Amino acid sequence: MRKERYGQREQGQAILKGAALLGGAALVSKLIGTLQKIPLQNFGGDEVFGLYSAVYAFAVLWLTLAAAGLPTAVSALVAEREAEGDELGAQRIVRWSLGLLSVSGLIAFTALQLGAGLFSEWMGVPEAASAIRTSSIALLFAPAAAALRGYRQGQMSMLRPAVSQLIEQSARVAFMLMMLGIAVGAGWSGPATAAAVHGGLAAGAAAGLIVMLWPEKSSGKAGVWIRRKAAASTSGNTTTKRMFYWQEPRLALVKRIAGIALPVAAVSVVAPLFGLIDAFTIPRLLQREGADAVSAISQFGVYNRGIALLQLVLMAAAGAAAALVPALTTERVRGDDAAAAERAAFTLRLAWWFGGAAAAGLALLAVPVDIALFADDNGSAVMALLAPAALFGALQAVSGALLQGRGDLRSPAVNLAAAAVFKLALNAALVPAYGITGAAAAMVAAYASAAVLNALSLRSRLAVAGPSLAIAWRSAAALAFMAAAVAATGFALGALTHSLPHRAGALLTALPGVAVGLAAFAAGLIAAGAVGPQQWRELPGLSAASRADVWLLRLHAALRRQTPSSPHSREG
Incomplete structure (x- = not known):
């Protein structure tokens, strides 16, 4: 019994270490992706930065649609098969998942290649069509890499997915900077430069896929493919065990994969909505008020200076919030609502402190920060207006994690989607009258509404005490x-x-x-x-x-x- 408990404890520690490794890799990857926007704006200018930001928000949505949910489904189903010793069944799952994702990626790639002109017209930025086509190449590689990462996670092997994420982001940024240098040196136009740097999405996705397929030297495995176990040890004697597993029908397997993947995908699609709404509304609304296409996309680039800094704050809050989920889940399973409520109250207080300090600092230092990072202070007013969004965004991220820890995966997604609709309405009302400062105010109000909705959802599930006057x-x-x-x-x-x-x-x-x-x-x-x-x-x-x-x-x-x-x- 003691040996069994020791084994369970070791397994639990390994799972936590693997989760921390994967979460850390994701955080570093996002940090690299955010910081690369600074040289892009410095050397490419606000027009290129605006084009890049608009198309990137659109590309992220398609990448999410093509791949979101499948890694989670693959991970869960492979872990189930591995626990039963059915390695051939695990291999069958990953083969079918690779097939499904390859088809979905090809469909999305074709849609973007054929519809790039139409999508760019909807954005109000016809010059973005070539960048949309270039970004779509990533859809040929990213879905397969996502499926293989899910397979490794199902085997509780987190190192390769973590390395793959870091290599993918590093390759993307390296390719982007190389193409940016070539484009600036050759004097390419803004749309051509934006299209060139968006090739980094495909370069990064291909690099991440190569890492997942690379053979393991230590075990002699050919990349991801697994081999059956031919022998097992019983009382010191090596004997051959032949195991038979009833394979479920193909349609049933596809339904099981989709049953897990689709709900996760629905939640994942909500996250990029704020950026997508801005990309499809701000340039068009600015042009309606008399700005030409180049001026509109340049102003959108200035607006995204503040968004880039806001994302750094929200990324830190989301990373810290993700660490809360396991402890909260444990307290929920134990039924210890008092401990959960106390932890939730202190965690929300930390979010207030972190978000409030970030908001105050960003508002007060907006001018020197804007000049230091982006060469002038054109975006300092928008940065200062966006500052309160750091507070509300931190509260939204932490309260969303608290809800997930209580087993409520639906409310954070629904609340964020409602806030996105609110953001769309506010953009339509404020951008024509106040330009990008109106868009900044709309972002603050949208994050505030998401935080309030999450707080109401949390109060209905956990008796969280409000802050005392002291x-x-x-x-x-x-x-x-x-x-x-x-x-x-x-x-x-x-x-x-x-x-x-x-x-x-x-x-x-x-x-x-x-x-x-x-x-x-x-x-x-x-x-x-x-x-x-x-x-x-x-x-x-x-x-x-x-x-x-x-x-x-x-x-x-x-x-x-x-x-x-x-x-x-x-x-x-």
Whole structure:
């Protein structure tokens, strides 16, 4: 019995490590994809950046439609077959999944190749047709790579899918930068440059597929294909075991794959909707108000400067939120609603702090950040207006994860879809009158509505206590202290770096401003009594007696006039 428990514990640890590996790879991959937008705008300009952003949102939707859900279905069904020892059945699942995804990818590729002109007209950007056609080549490779990643995950082998994701993103960015250099050096037009850099989607997808198909040197396996086990050991003697498995009919297998894949795909399609709505509405609405096509797409590029920074904040919040799901799921299975409610309340408080600090910092440092990253301050007003979306987006991501941990996969998707419809209506109302600043206000309102809907859904499933008045004013005081520190730092460094080159001075203002803001906010939370040792020790890397914990205890003692060993805290 003890040996069995030890084996189960080891298996559980392996699963958690694999999930962390895959989640970390996804996070790094998204970070690379977001940061590559900076050189694209710097060298290509706002027109190329706007074209790229519009087509990329469209391409992501098609890639999601062609592949979403199948990796999850493959992973679940392969794990089921592996648990039964039916390796040939697992191979049959991956073959059928590869076939289905290859067909869906080919259909999507054909649709984009033939309909690129029509889709670009719907966007209001006819120049985007060539970029749409180039991006569609990725559909010939990405679905198959997704199926093979699902197969490996079903075998509890996470290393190769993680490496494949990183290689895919790295190859995409490398190809994009190479083509950007060629296009800028040769003086290509904006549409031609956007089409060239979109070839990176296909290059990355092909690289990711090659990694999944690459033979394993250690085992002699030919890529993904598995071999049957010819022998088994019984009491020290090697004997041949012949196992027979009843194969389900092909139609039944396809139905099982679709039964798992389609609901997951429906949820996945919701995520790119905000970007797709912007791509199909903002350029067209700007042109209706008198802007020419080039000016409209350039303004859309300026708008996407703020969106790129917003995505960095939301990516961090989503990555942290994903780590909550296993613990919340465990508490739900145990029926420990009190512990789940307490964890949910503290997690939402963390989301408020993280999102509020990010929003305040982005609003106050919008001008130096815009100049440092994108060479001018044309997008600083939009960045400042988008800043509150960092707060609401963080709350939406965390509350969505809390709902998933409670077993509710439907509500976050439905709430986000409703917010997307709200965003569409607001774009139609605000962009004609206020341009891209109206689009920024619409984004803030859309994320706020998604956060509110998620909060209502969560309250109906878990008795989460609202923030007390003491915690509210202490948090507000810490945020006000941070804002004052950042504003003062920005003003002082702006004066000191005035004689330096424009971007260098902005960079030397923005980076210290971010560092001062983080330190001031942490100190403010501790000084006001909003956070104590009991709370920060729940965070990763801040366990008792760790180096960070010791430093925070000293800061806590200095700010609260207590000794480091004191267990008391006025945290509410």
